Amino acid sequence: MIATAVSHYPKLGDGPGEQALRLAIGRVDRGEAGPEEIERAAEAMTAAAIKEQEAAGLDLVTDGQIRWQDPITYAATRLQGLEIGGLLRWFESNTYFRQPRPSPGIELAWTGPILREDLEFARRHATRPVKAVLTGPYTIGTLSDPSHLGHRRFVLELARALNQELRSLAEARPEWIQVDEPAIVNNPSVRYERDFSLFRDAMAVLTEGVDAPLSLYTYHGDVADVPKLLELPFRLFGFDFVQGPANWDLLREWPQEKGLGLGIVDARNVRLEEIGSLVEQVGRAVALTGEGLIHVSPSCGLEFLPRETARRKLELVARATHAQGVTV
Amino acid sequence: MSRESLLTTSVGSLPKPDYLVRARAARARGGITQHDLDELARQATREWIALQEQIGIDVLVDGEQYRGDMVAYFAENLDGMAISGLVRSYGNRYYKKPIAVGPIRRPQPITVAWWEFAQSLTERPVKGMLTGPYTICDWSFDDHFGSRREMVMALAEVVRQEAADLEAAGARYIQIDEPAVSTRLDELELAVEAMGIVTSGLRAHTTTHMCYGRFEEVYPRLLDIPVDEIDLEMTNSGLDLLERFREHPFTKDIGFGVIDVHSHRIPPVEEVKGHIYRALEYLAPEQVYIDPDCGLKTRTVEEARRMLETVQQARDEVRAELASGKVPSPV
Numbered sequence: 001m002i003a004t005a006v007s008h009y010p011k012l013g014d015g016p017g018e019q020a021l022r023l024a025i026g027r028v029d030r031g032e033a034g035p036e037e038i039e040r041a042a043e044a045m046t047a048a049a050i051k052e053q054e055a056a057g058l059d060l061v062t063d064g065q066i067r068w069q070d071p072i073t074y075a076a077t078r079l080q081g082l083e084i085g086g087l088l089r090w091f092e093s094n095t096y097f098r099q100p101r102p103s104p105g106i107e108l109a110w111t112g113p114i115l116r117e118d119l120e121f122a123r124r125h126a127t128r129p130v131k132a133v134l135t136g137p138y139t140i141g142t143l144s145d146p147s148h149l150g151h152r153r154f155v156l157e158l159a160r161a162l163n164q165e166l167r168s169l170a171e172a173r174p175e176w177i178q179v180d181e182p183a184i185v186n187n188p189s190v191r192y193e194r195d196f197s198l199f200r201d202a203m204a205v206l207t208e209g210v211d212a213p214l215s216l217y218t219y220h221g222d223v224a225d226v227p228k229l230l231e232l233p234f235r236l237f238g239f240d241f242v243q244g245p246a247n248w249d250l251l252r253e254w255p256q257e258k259g260l261g262l263g264i265v266d267a268r269n270v271r272l273e274e275i276g277s278l279v280e281q282v283g284r285a286v287a288l289t290g291e292g293l294i295h296v297s298p299s300c301g302l303e304f305l306p307r308e309t310a311r312r313k314l315e316l317v318a319r320a321t322h323a324q325g326v327t328v
Numbered sequence: 329m330s331r332e333s334l335l336t337t338s339v340g341s342l343p344k345p346d347y348l349v350r351a352r353a354a355r356a357r358g359g360i361t362q363h364d365l366d367e368l369a370r371q372a373t374r375e376w377i378a379l380q381e382q383i384g385i386d387v388l389v390d391g392e393q394y395r396g397d398m399v400a401y402f403a404e405n406l407d408g409m410a411i412s413g414l415v416r417s418y419g420n421r422y423y424k425k426p427i428a429v430g431p432i433r434r435p436q437p438i439t440v441a442w443w444e445f446a447q448s449l450t451e452r453p454v455k456g457m458l459t460g461p462y463t464i465c466d467w468s469f470d471d472h473f474g475s476r477r478e479m480v481m482a483l484a485e486v487v488r489q490e491a492a493d494l495e496a497a498g499a500r501y502i503q504i505d506e507p508a509v510s511t512r513l514d515e516l517e518l519a520v521e522a523m524g525i526v527t528s529g530l531r532a533h534t535t536t537h538m539c540y541g542r543f544e545e546v547y548p549r550l551l552d553i554p555v556d557e558i559d560l561e562m563t564n565s566g567l568d569l570l571e572r573f574r575e576h577p578f579t580k581d582i583g584f585g586v587i588d589v590h591s592h593r594i595p596p597v598e599e600v601k602g603h604i605y606r607a608l609e610y611l612a613p614e615q616v617y618i619d620p621d622c623g624l625k626t627r628t629v630e631e632a633r634r635m636l637e638t639v640q641q642a643r644d645e646v647r648a649e650l651a652s653g654k655v656p657s658p659v
């Protein structure tokens with residue numbers, strides 16, 4: 001059993017040195033420093049995020065997505081053919097993302113690696129395995145304005161472009177490549193019609209020919225009603241059991257060959273869970289899914305929390321994982 | 329609704345002048361006393377009240393010169409609420425999110441002295457400005473209740489006490505903002521129930537401001553919110569909601585936002601008049617308050633002044649045209 005994070009990590013904390021990135025961005029915005037200062041601060045904060053995940057006891061870490069403004073625009077601004085528009089609320093949270101839309105007359109295309117350098121930087125600074133994490137085409141496409149392309153065509157074009165990104169990442173032989181698709185969940189703020197058949201088609205295009213262990217993560221709600229979810233071409237499926245308790249239903253007929261991402265520590269609220277309750281949930285998951293692969297994690301990325309709480313949440317994840325005495 | 333038609337007002341917050349921004353930063357570093365900061369907030373309040381009077385606005389606000397964040401301000405003044413470390417909202421913007429850590433109580437009135445001060449400066453009515461219980465809950469962490477419903481209800485009780493004290497102090501208008509309602513439409517009933525606690529027994533004119541929402545999806549259920557007036561960001565949402573009023577008439581007063589405040593652009597008076605005339609296709613003039621879409625605190629002082637002037641001038645011209653019967657044909 002493995003303790004891991006889901007995606008992002010706070011970019012700033014209240015402790016000494018933990019404001020480096022915020023201060024650097026402020027100085028660059030005011031014309032007091034060049035962009036290389038942001039670069040240096042981002043590297044330092046990325047290294048710190050990795051170190052803290054390891055110190056908390058995680059077995060598999062992320063780079064903390066320290067450079068990401070939001071879950072959508074990091075990849076969207078690095079693909080050809082997208083324009084970035086106004087701010088929209090990220091689900092029902094108090095955070096925002098900028099909404100992309102296809103540029104008229106420019107073909108949507110992958111023109112070069114997006115996450116490769118970040119992955120390699122993280123690996124140089126980590127002593128544990130690192131997973132590459134990217135937001136999937138269904139989520140980018142659904143939260144964007146598809147404009148003249150229409151939803152289906154836009155999502156599938158994104159899937160084709162990001163398939164090249166996955167192939168490029170796979171060449172670096174990462175431990176895992178994780179695709180995040182929160183837009184497919186049942187969430188009270190979601191007002192679009194969820195298109196399950198488009199989701200399936202997009203996942204097929206996205207993963208085609210990618211030679212690496214792939215995982216699919218969803219959060220901010222449940223995916224219990226997504227048809228044939230576990231047949232999708234991923235090795236591991238990660239769910240949010242805090243905002244999506246109905247996800248427990250998915251464990252009833254769990255395919256032995258699939259890994260489970262068990263998001264049981266609430267990454268949206270500061271209340272610290274009782275370790276006993278977490279251990280009980282891990283035990284329940286083992287009982288339902290058998291002795292297969294389980295990645296225990298927070299319910300989603302940790303940037304919704306103050307840094308100090310984020311650290312403590314990861315310590316809880318690690319304790320709940322390793323309390324089992326089961327090694328897989 | 330037996331009152332003058334098309335009264336002008338504003339949503340609540342107004343930008344802080346530079347001297348107050350600097351003083352707040354100095355206060356955060358311990359460089360000046362709270363007393364000195366409060367004196368500068370009073371000075372800024374005087375300036376905003378004088379400016380609104382000079383422009384001709386009918387229902388004034390104090391501009392919230394003494395507040396930082398609309399949720400943290402109340403949390404800081406309630407027992408049982410604490411403030412967290414920094415969390416990011418977007419880009420390089422961070423805020424300290426409140427946390428419920430125990431039973432919530434209001435040890436003393438929070439906004440009443442500030443309201444009394446602002447009202448003492450003018451003969452025109454000044455609105456009492458509160459943040460609603462649903463929004464305080466939704467924008468806070470919970471380390472105590474374990475249930476959103478319990479937390480919202482506990483907050484409703486303290487907001488009710490504050491509203492009652494504002495009314496007792498003489499407030500004729502009380503606004504209870506609920507911008508978070510639009511993000512969790514599945515909890516509209518909870519917000520409605522909580523607002524019922526806050527407004528029960530009040531004789532003052534009650535308003536709630538909401539924004540960032542696709543309200544057409546909760547209309548007409550929106551009208552269940554127990555207030556006299558709902559203030560909506562009509563212009564930023566492209567006036568999309570108006571068509572729904574034909575089918576289901578808007579049965580309350582409406583605060584009708586006529587300027588998009590998320591842009592630096594000051595629209596021409598004619599454009600704002602067009603929005604007012606659009607409103608009057610669906611709503612009676614006595615039912616409509618005219619204001620910018622949302623609080624102006626993110627604009628510069630100069631932009632805020634010009635937006636308020638534009639609102640006022642558009643209203644004055646529409647009123648004159650209505651009175652003389654020279655109503656232009658719909659645009």
Ligand SMILES: [Zn+2]
Binds near residue numbers: 537539561
């Ligand atoms: Zn607003």
